[in-house]
Ligand SMILES: O=C(O)CCC(=O)C(=O)O
């Protein structure tokens with residue numbers, strides 16, 4: 001998936017890397033560190049499916065190389081002549097649905113047995129979002145050495161609880177004797193969470209022996225509905241695993257392939273939420289120049305068949321008010337009086353990608 005691969009060694013020269021460099025966030029050199037200004041980037045070559053949809057709805061016209069799939073899906077599904085198996089559904093999710101999945105992604109998905117990037121350091125964390133809301137602090141539990149080693153020899157060291165959320169710093173904690181980190185910092189540093197069958201990043205494969213629970217029924221239903229335009233006729237998509245990616249300004253997802261699933265004729269269903277991003281869709285080699293396109297909140301991308309062999313990544317998210325395009329989300333969250341979600345989404349993007357593993 002995103003693991004190291006040898007192409008990274010000469011990455012500076014590949015067409016994919018060049019495109020990543022073109023779009024990624026750089027700051028203009030300035031002596032005033034408080035007023036860092038993002039460097040302007042030429043977006044004239046970025047495909048904009050929102051505009052394509054608008055002009056299609058107005059005059060039935062499509063730009064060269066773009067086609068509309070004949071499908072019974074409610075809203076138009078577009079494909080690209082040059083990338084068979086790739087489909088783009090602009091605005092597939094209503095604002096209410098987007099809010100629902102943002103809430104789930106923050107408040108319920110990152111919860112054991114689902115794993116997150118924090119597991120490796122802190123073990124399983126319960127209720128990270130609530131802890132951040134309550135301004136709690138994660139504190140290392142002091143355990144006598146002999147107890148720790150005794151527990152570790154019986155159980156997996158990873159599941160020995162060593163950290164717990166606390167209302168305030170323990171008075172007995174001084175200096176390095178007691179380590180702590182605020183829940184809001186951990187929420188900001190949340191990068192991924194795995195649902196359903198757990199993906200083991202170190203082995204780059206699914207580890208069916210890791211404890212897991214099924215993907216929530218509502219997400220399964222949504223994924224099945226969204227997958228339809230890319231499914232082989234007469235077959236039903238079986239959502240077995242999902243990866244939720246969390247992006248803050250400056251974060252990027254490097255060029256990669258998702259090749260750990262058995263049957264590539266089945267699509268990956270990829271849902272964008274929150275701030276607008278640029279998605280790069282390359283070819284089968286990193287040398288193939290990628291196409292750049294905007295991904296907005298509510299857009300859905302499907303990658304099946306040949307498109308499963310195409311390198312792709314996210315070099316950039318936009319969090320400034322003008323470019324983020326989250327006005328509808330903001331007013332929905334304001335109406336619901338959901339300040340913590342509103343606050344998070346103003347500077348973040350979430351991607352949920354759902355897969356059939358077997
Ligand atoms: O964030 C995205 O839109 C793409 C995510 C992705 O490619 C992945 O998680 O494999």
Ligand SMILES: [Fe+2]
Nearest residue numbers: 256257258312
């Ligand atoms: Fe991917």
